Amino acid sequence: MEYDFLLVGQGICGTLLSRQLLQAGHSVLVADNGNPAAAGRVAGGIINPVTGKRMVRSWLAEQLIPFALTEYQTIGAELGVDLVKQCSILEFHATREAAALFEDKCATEREYLEPLSDDTSWQAYFMYNYGVGAVRQCLIADLRALVTGWRRVLQAGGNLLTANIDAADIERDEQWVYWKDVKARKLIFCDGAAGAGNRWFGMLPWSKDKGEALIVSIPGLPRQDIYKQGVSIVPWHDGLFWVGAAHDWKYTTEQPTAAFRNSVQEQLDYWLKLPYEVVDHIAALRPANFDRKPFVGMHPVHDNIGIFNGMGGKGCSLAPYFAQQFAAFLTDGTPVMEDVAVGRYRKVLSR
Numbered sequence: 001m002e003y004d005f006l007l008v009g010q011g012i013c014g015t016l017l018s019r020q021l022l023q024a025g026h027s028v029l030v031a032d033n034g035n036p037a038a039a040g041r042v043a044g045g046i047i048n049p050v051t052g053k054r055m056v057r058s059w060l061a062e063q064l065i066p067f068a069l070t071e072y073q074t075i076g077a078e079l080g081v082d083l084v085k086q087c088s089i090l091e092f093h094a095t096r097e098a099a100a101l102f103e104d105k106c107a108t109e110r111e112y113l114e115p116l117s118d119d120t121s122w123q124a125y126f127m128y129n130y131g132v133g134a135v136r137q138c139l140i141a142d143l144r145a146l147v148t149g150w151r152r153v154l155q156a157g158g159n160l161l162t163a164n165i166d167a168a169d170i171e172r173d174e175q176w177v178y179w180k181d182v183k184a185r186k187l188i189f190c191d192g193a194a195g196a197g198n199r200w201f202g203m204l205p206w207s208k209d210k211g212e213a214l215i216v217s218i219p220g221l222p223r224q225d226i227y228k229q230g231v232s233i234v235p236w237h238d239g240l241f242w243v244g245a246a247h248d249w250k251y252t253t254e255q256p257t258a259a260f261r262n263s264v265q266e267q268l269d270y271w272l273k274l275p276y277e278v279v280d281h282i283a284a285l286r287p288a289n290f291d292r293k294p295f296v297g298m299h300p301v302h303d304n305i306g307i308f309n310g311m312g313g314k315g316c317s318l319a320p321y322f323a324q325q326f327a328a329f330l331t332d333g334t335p336v337m338e339d340v341a342v343g344r345y346r347k348v349l350s351r
């Protein structure tokens with residue numbers, strides 16, 4: 001079995017890169033081990049232009065968000081499913097200080113932030129004393145539908161292998177990379193958090209970050225927007241809501257924890273006026289980089305082994321844009337943006 005590319009992993013990275021490569025006319029095999037706790041199976045799918053407690057503009061928001069919207073709409077049309085929804089994040093200010101910070105930020109982020117200070121229309125659903133602010137031009141991407149839909153396309157085309165690729169079974173020479181009876185001109189790791197233990201790329205500055213979410217039924221809560229106060233409540237599959245997510249760099253277990261569940265329930269009990277029921281509790285590791293920028297490109301020494309990873313907590317907005325850049329590089333040599341090129345770690349990767 002001979003291919004131009006063997007991709008290891010079919011999360012959002014493997015999905016979007018394989019699609020670009022197939023569209024450019026390459027032969028591609030994607031291997032995935034179906035890890036149920038992969039980040040993409042747990043993510044809320046939020047894409048927001050202004051993030052964090054300090055309400056900072058997301059890196060490249062002006063390019064990434066419109067690009068992601070068009071890309072998800074296009075792929076959704078190909079797959080016959082809705083993959084993206086445009087929405088706002090409604091911030092229910094927990095303190096007077098949080099409300100004041102939001103008002104201040106509105107002056108510099110007019111395009112994205114709007115104070116709705118006198119809006120009392122949410123009083124039937126939430127407890128709030130300091131007003132509401134809206135973050136506009138947000139998206140919710142449906143990663144599960146994307147990955148599942150694309151898997152069907154790969155399967156139908158004979159481009160999918162359900163298998164765990166153990167690095168110990170990979171061999172390479174100047175021309176080919178070999179895995180069992182598969183032979184490819186290039187192998188690209190799209191293996192998410194597992195990449196931190198990868199033989200070729202494990203020495204990159206990984207900063208794996210555990211996140212958890214509760215899947216909750218909240219009958220009667222409108223499903224247009226995302227609600228936020230400490231936690232985010234995001235419309236999810238099957239009429240349910242996703243409520244998350246913590247960031248934990250010092251985790252002692254990769255499993256869901258009682259501490260997270262209790263703290264989220266405490267917050268919901270205080271903030272949400274509607275009755276709710278927890279139906280699931282999920283957790284995964286975000287494949288993050290210390291400098292918060294992705295790893296994209298070919299190994300500076302072993303040049304037929306590459307990586308498309310390091311999306312951290314922003315895979316939904318970063319992966320579409322950089323999948324296109326990486327595929328262009330792999331097709332005609334157009335360089336990827338220097339900020340994400342894995343060549344910036346040449347020294348550490350050459351050791």
Ligand SMILES: Cc1cc2nc3c(=O)[nH]c(=O)nc-3n(C[C@H](O)[C@H](O)[C@H](O)COP(=O)(O)OP(=O)(O)OC[C@H]3O[C@@H](n4cnc5c(N)ncnc54)[C@H](O)[C@@H]3O)c2cc1C
Nearest residue numbers: 009011012013033035039040045046165192211314315316
């Ligand atoms: C709780 C939580 C909430 C999040 N919320 C958001 C959000 O709202 N918005 C956002 O943009 N991002 C969010 N993220 C981050 C987002 O999930 C990631 O950025 C994204 O999923 C990373 O995609 P990936 O393809 O690199 O990795 P993954 O989704 O982990 O996919 C890797 C794939 O590789 C496979 N694999 C791994 N090793 C092997 C191997 N050796 N052989 C074969 N297959 C292999 C796995 O089974 C998996 O399918 C969240 C993450 C978490 C954990």
